[in-house]
Amino acid sequence: MNGSGLPGSPPGADRPDLGIAGARYGRYVVALAAILLIAFTIHVALTAHKAAPGILPGTPIPPFAAPLAIGGPPGEADVAKHAGEGQAGRVPACSERGPGILNICGLYERGPVVLALFFDAGSCAKTLDDLRRLAPEFPQVGFAAVAVKEDAASVARIVRSKHLTLPVGVDTDGRLGALYAMVSCPQITFVYPGGVVQSTALLMRPPLATLRSRVAELLATSRARGWRQARTGPHA
Numbered sequence: 001m002n003g004s005g006l007p008g009s010p011p012g013a014d015r016p017d018l019g020i021a022g023a024r025y026g027r028y029v030v031a032l033a034a035i036l037l038i039a040f041t042i043h044v045a046l047t048a049h050k051a052a053p054g055i056l057p058g059t060p061i062p063p064f065a066a067p068l069a070i071g072g073p074p075g076e077a078d079v080a081k082h083a084g085e086g087q088a089g090r091v092p093a094c095s096e097r098g099p100g101i102l103n104i105c106g107l108y109e110r111g112p113v114v115l116a117l118f119f120d121a122g123s124c125a126k127t128l129d130d131l132r133r134l135a136p137e138f139p140q141v142g143f144a145a146v147a148v149k150e151d152a153a154s155v156a157r158i159v160r161s162k163h164l165t166l167p168v169g170v171d172t173d174g175r176l177g178a179l180y181a182m183v184s185c186p187q188i189t190f191v192y193p194g195g196v197v198q199s200t201a202l203l204m205r206p207p208l209a210t211l212r213s214r215v216a217e218l219l220a221t222s223r224a225r226g227w228r229q230a231r232t233g234p235h236a
Contacts, residue, residue: 054180054187054201061115061195062179065089065096065103066146066169069155072100077146077171079179088175102169105195107142111229112198112222113191114215116145117171117182124185125158127205128168134208135166138215140229146170148177190218193227 055061066077078096080089089096094105107113116131118124131143146169147155159168171177180187188202188211198218202211 054182054189054203055197057197057199059197061104061108061189061191061197063093063105063195064146064176064179065093065101065105066171066176067152068100068102069147069152069159069168069170072102072152072170073098076173077169077176079175102144102146102167104144104191107144108191108193108195111140111142111193111227112218113142113144113189114218115189115191116186117148117177117180117189118145118186119148120150120154120158123205127186127188128158128162128164128166130205130208130211131166132162132164134212134215137212138219141215141219144169146176148182149174188214190214192218192222192225198222 062079063081064077064079067073067075078089078091078093080091080093083091094103097103097106104113104115107115114131114134116127118127125147128145131145135141135143143166145166147158148171150170151172152170155168155170158164180189184203186202186205188206190198190201192198198221199214202214206214
C-alpha cells in the first residue's frame, strides 16, 4: 500500500491512459453544452412569447394615429394619450384624423376591429392577403394593418401589388410595435367597439379558416355585448 501500483508492476502501471478517453470525454462535454444551450434558447424564446402576447384581453388598446403608406403625411406615428408627450406625440393620437391617417380610435368608434402589425420580411406580409379576402365577408368589421419599422415607399409597393383597399399605415421607427408588445410577425389583435381588446392576439399567420373563425367570434361577441352597427343613408 505504498501507492506505487500493483505488486510487481512498474510505477504508474495502475494509472489508465487518459489521452483518448480524455479527448472523447471532452467531445461529450462540448456536445452536452451545445444541447443545453439550444434548449435554453428555445425556453427563453417560448417564455418571451408567453410573457408578451400583445395587448392583454380586457385591456384598452393603446391609441395611435399612423400615416398611411399611400397618401399619408410625412412623420412618425403618434401614440400620445395626452397633449405634449414629447416623442410620443404633441397632440393626443385620437384627435389626429384625416384622409391620409390611420387612426385606431376612429376605427373602434365605428365597430369591431381586426388590426395586423407586420414586417416586410419573409411571408409575414401575406397576412394582408388574408385580411383582403375576409373584409368583404365581414363589412361590419374594420380591417387595418400597420407596417413596423418600414419606410412608406416600400409599404406602398406592397399595397399596390396586392390591390389592397383596407388602410395600411406605417410605423417607421417602431414605437407602435414596442407599445403593442410585438414579439412575432404578424401580430393580429381583435378589438371590441369602444377600444377594448377582445381576445389574445394571434402571434403568427394562421390558416384562413382559423382567422375567419376568430373574426366571426369577434363580431358575435361584440353584438352580445350590445353593439349594433350604426345605420347609414337617408333613412338612418
